Amino acid sequence: MTTRTTAPPPLTVTDVTVRFAGLTALDAVSFTVTPGSVHALIGPNGAGKSTCFNVLSGLCRPATGTVRLGDADLTRLAPHRIAALGVARTFQNIVTTRGTVADNLLLGRHALSRAGFTASALRLPHARREQREQLARACEAAELTGLGPHFDSPVALLSYGDRKRVEFARALCLEPSVLLLDEPVAGMNAAERARTVEVVQAVRAELGLSVVLVEHDMGLVMRLADEVTVLDFGRVIAHGTPDEVRRDPEVLRAYLGTGAETEDAA
Amino acid sequence: MSERLSRARAVRLGWTFAAVTVLCALPFYLDAFWLRIGLFSMAAAVGAVGLGLLTGTAGQLSLGHAFFLAVGAYGYVWLAGEPGPGLPTAVAAVLAVLLAGAAGGLFSPVAGRVRGIYLGVATLALVFLGHHVLLTADSVTGGFNGRSVPPLEVGGFSFSSDSDLTLLGVPFGAEERLWYLGLALFAVTWFTACGLLRGRPGRALVALRDSETAAAVMGVDVSRYRSAAFVVSSMYAGLAGVMLALAFRRVVPDYFGLVLSVDYLAMIVIGGLGSVAGATAGAVFVTALPLLMTRYADQLPLVAAPGTTDGAVGPTEAARYLYGAAIVLTLLFAPDGLHGLVRRLRARLRHRLTAPPPADTASPSQPPTSAVRAKEPTP
Numbered sequence: 001m002t003t004r005t006t007a008p009p010p011l012t013v014t015d016v017t018v019r020f021a022g023l024t025a026l027d028a029v030s031f032t033v034t035p036g037s038v039h040a041l042i043g044p045n046g047a048g049k050s051t052c053f054n055v056l057s058g059l060c061r062p063a064t065g066t067v068r069l070g071d072a073d074l075t076r077l078a079p080h081r082i083a084a085l086g087v088a089r090t091f092q093n094i095v096t097t098r099g100t101v102a103d104n105l106l107l108g109r110h111a112l113s114r115a116g117f118t119a120s121a122l123r124l125p126h127a128r129r130e131q132r133e134q135l136a137r138a139c140e141a142a143e144l145t146g147l148g149p150h151f152d153s154p155v156a157l158l159s160y161g162d163r164k165r166v167e168f169a170r171a172l173c174l175e176p177s178v179l180l181l182d183e184p185v186a187g188m189n190a191a192e193r194a195r196t197v198e199v200v201q202a203v204r205a206e207l208g209l210s211v212v213l214v215e216h217d218m219g220l221v222m223r224l225a226d227e228v229t230v231l232d233f234g235r236v237i238a239h240g241t242p243d244e245v246r247r248d249p250e251v252l253r254a255y256l257g258t259g260a261e262t263e264d265a266a
Numbered sequence: 267m268s269e270r271l272s273r274a275r276a277v278r279l280g281w282t283f284a285a286v287t288v289l290c291a292l293p294f295y296l297d298a299f300w301l302r303i304g305l306f307s308m309a310a311a312v313g314a315v316g317l318g319l320l321t322g323t324a325g326q327l328s329l330g331h332a333f334f335l336a337v338g339a340y341g342y343v344w345l346a347g348e349p350g351p352g353l354p355t356a357v358a359a360v361l362a363v364l365l366a367g368a369a370g371g372l373f374s375p376v377a378g379r380v381r382g383i384y385l386g387v388a389t390l391a392l393v394f395l396g397h398h399v400l401l402t403a404d405s406v407t408g409g410f411n412g413r414s415v416p417p418l419e420v421g422g423f424s425f426s427s428d429s430d431l432t433l434l435g436v437p438f439g440a441e442e443r444l445w446y447l448g449l450a451l452f453a454v455t456w457f458t459a460c461g462l463l464r465g466r467p468g469r470a471l472v473a474l475r476d477s478e479t480a481a482a483v484m485g486v487d488v489s490r491y492r493s494a495a496f497v498v499s500s501m502y503a504g505l506a507g508v509m510l511a512l513a514f515r516r517v518v519p520d521y522f523g524l525v526l527s528v529d530y531l532a533m534i535v536i537g538g539l540g541s542v543a544g545a546t547a548g549a550v551f552v553t554a555l556p557l558l559m560t561r562y563a564d565q566l567p568l569v570a571a572p573g574t575t576d577g578a579v580g581p582t583e584a585a586r587y588l589y590g591a592a593i594v595l596t597l598l599f600a601p602d603g604l605h606g607l608v609r610r611l612r613a614r615l616r617h618r619l620t621a622p623p624p625a626d627t628a629s630p631s632q633p634p635t636s637a638v639r640a641k642e643p644t645p
Contacts, residue, residue: 057483083485097469097476107469111485117494120465121458127465134466174485 008035008086008177008210009070011056016065018051018234025051026062027234033178033227038204038211040221040242043231044254049214050092052231053180056212057089058082069178084111088171089180092214094163096155096170101147104155104166105138108173138173144206145169145199161192168196172203178210179203185217193217197224222246230254289449293442294434299561301441302513303554308448309509311549312455314533315542316502321531322539323463324495325475327382330373330389331530333396334366334500336522338507339415341365343517344406346416355418359508366504367497374493393524400519412518415511418447425512444512451509455502459542462498471495472540536596538603547604555592559585 011033018026026048033039041049054060056067058079067074074082088108096104113134115127142151145165150158155166164184171179184200185193197220204211215221221228221242228245230238238248245251293301317331341362344350353361373392380388400407407413417426417440425447427439462468470491473481482488511517529552537548560582600607 059479059483078487079479079482080485080487083483089483091480095477095480097473097480099469099472103469103472106466107473107481107484107486110466110470110473113466115466117462117467117498120467121462121498123457123461123465127461131465170484 008208009072010035011087011178011210011212012066012068013052013056014066014068016052016055016062016067018048018055018060018062024234026055028065029231029234029236030065031229031236031239033210033212035210036204036208037226038200038213038224040213040215040225040228041231042215042218042221042228042245046233047231048234049231050182051234053089053182053212053214056082056178056180057087080111083174086175086177087180088174088176088178090164090167090171090182090184092182092186094160094167096163096166098154098156100152100154101142101150101158101166101169102135102138102152104170105141105173106134108141108170109134109138111174141169141173144172144203146195161188164188165196165199168199172207175207176209178212180212180214182214183216184213185215185220193220200224286453290446293438293445298439298441301445303557305441305444305448305513306510306557307550307553308452309506309513310530310533310553311452311546312509313503313506314530314537314545314549315455315459316499316506317530318534318537318540318542318545319459319462319471319502320495320499322534322541322545323468323475324471324492326377326492326495327386328389328496328499329386329524329527329531330392331499331503332522332524332526333389333392334369334503335507335510335526336396336400336517336519337369337500338362338366338504339511339517339522340400340407340413340507341504342508342511343413343415347413349405355416356420359418362508363501363504366507367501370496370498370500370503371493373500374496377496378489378492390524390527393522393527397519397523400522407519408517410519412516414516415514417515418512440515447512448509451505455505456542456546459502463542467491467494532593536593536603538600538605538607541605543608544603544605547608551592551596551604556585556589559588 013032014030015028016026016030017024017028029048029052031039041052043049051060055062056074058074058077058081062075065075069085069087072085074085074087077085097107113130115130118124119127139148139151142148145168147162147165147169150162155163158166164187168181168184171181181200185196188196200211200213201224203209211224213221213225225242228238228240228242229236230245230248230251232254237254238245238251240248292304296304313331313335316334317328320326320328339362342355342358345353345361345365346355346358373389376388377385401410403409417424417428419425423443425440425443430437432438470481470486473484473486474488474491474495478488481491514521533548533552534545535548536551537546538544596604
């Protein structure tokens with residue numbers, strides 16, 4: 001992993017509205033992800049968090065509104081172009097391909113490698129060299145996320161937590177400037193959660209990337225996030241630092257319940 | 267680690283060398299019947315590798331493979347023959363492969379939009395369309411009776427029985443010569459297909475099969491790769507078509523029907539989806555078995571001698587029954603195909619050889635984290 005010399009561009013979401021057959025999934029949602037920060041999106045189930053991720057990664061086109069990464073407009077771009085601009089994501093339900101961890105991580109290097117059909121079929125020297133280099137990069141990502149011992153194992157044989165980690169490492173392989181993590185610790189035990197938090201903090205410190213986080217684990221959100229945006233029924237109901245959001249009466253009513261419960265979740 | 271890797275590599279090189287030596291020596295010992303089985307198998311293997319890439323690796327069901335085989339076969343015959351431009355045969359062969367690729371490219375807008383079983387039905391249309399054109403475009407295809415295939419000539423060497431050639435006391439006719447041509451083309455197919463599958467395009471195609479969403483988010487241009495899979499697969503089919511035309515020496519429309527497409531699907535399923543070796547094994551199985559059974563059926567009990575009609579099962583029917591039974595048995599006992607069967611047998615053999623110390627460090631079946639994972643309520 002190479003450390004970025006320049007700070008990643010800010011990710012700006014302006015007035016994004018998404019409708020599914022009459023249902024308004026996102027209603028004029030706006031927020032800005034400050035370069036290098038961890039920005040959490042929270043809200044009850046069905047609040048539109050995953051839809052928001054789908055808009056950011058180009059899987060879902062908003063009816064109105066824009067998404068910009070620095071100067072680039074992501075709103076009408078195809079998902080693979082957004083990936084090439086340095087926006088990587090993981091999925092709430094794990095989506096890996098068959099094959100080994102190495103295969104999955106090399107897929108993450110797709111946008112950063114060039115070898116096409118002809119070069120690969122004829123095994124031209126530059127394609128083979130590129131393959132070796134990409135393998136080394138993928139190996140680094142595996143080490144960084146603690147997948148090193150499983151590098152050549154088939155993904156199907158890994159535990160749930162490890163498979164979540166494969167997705168995470170695969171997203172890192174894209175060398176993103178913005179990393180979208182959809183419930184990175186769901187279904188993990190305490191040790192695995194702690195490990196994931198460490199890794200997120202490590203990559204943020206080392207690679208200087210921005211992280212957008214969707215997570216139900218409030219303790220983790222409060223510990224990791226610099227800023228929190230709270231969604232409810234597709235609308236932004238609060239925004240601020242974790243402490244501000246925690247005290248916001250609207251948030252407490254809509255989502256967190258009472259303050260005591262918040263502490264418990266941690 | 268690297269020592270073990272290089273040893274595995276040396277072993278593989280040794281096996282490859284042995285296989286190539288045996289395959290090259292066969293024409294000196296086998297008669298034309300066996301060589302012809304080999305030719306058809308090699309041609310089918312090339313075609314099956316192509317379909318395996320499309321259906322097995324990229325997950326796009328195609329029932330139109332026969333169409334692309336026909337484009338290759340008829341393309342070669344027309345380009346090299348009379349009526350037709352009458353090009354040098356080697357040039358015609360290369361152009362026929364490119365023509366098949368272009369045909370796949372023309373179909374790719376459809377392939378980019380339609381998925382799964384719907385794509386299968388869309389490709390089905392190609393077979394009927396192709397068959398109709400082959401029957402009616404007399405001036406190009408020769409109509410119902412087809413056309414004879416001009417023998418391939420490379421640098422003055424003809425792959426036919428026209429000129430006498432004797433090597434080590436063995437007369438080299440068309441079969442013997444074509445055998446080496448087939449081997450060379452099959453080697454090229456194996457080399458390129460393995461390169462593709464292990465390289466960046468192969469991983470992108472696998473990602474398309476397993477999840478188009480994940481592939482797109484990882485930066486794979488989904489529609490481009492879907493079309494490319496079609497083009498590459500059609501080029502292999504075109505090459506197989508040329509090889510089949512050369513082996514048959516006559517192309518007829520009825521050969522390139524839906525049954526042929528289904529045969530190719532059977533090849534990749536029997537062999538094991540997603541691997542070059544599997545497609546090859548399946549191709550040999552599906553091609554050679556019916557021919558062998560027809561040839562030796564009269565030696566089986568309850569089978570009448572050819573030509574007699576005394577109520578017993580004729581050799582051709584018996585061959586069909588046995589062939590069908592073989593397919594069912596293979597699918598029952600090797601659901602992941604011949605390739606998977608071989609892999610499991612090899613793993614078991616290796617396990618038995620290394621049985622005394624049962625500690626298998628390479629086995630990832632027990633990830634350490636699973637031992638400590640406890641059930642925990644999600645907040």
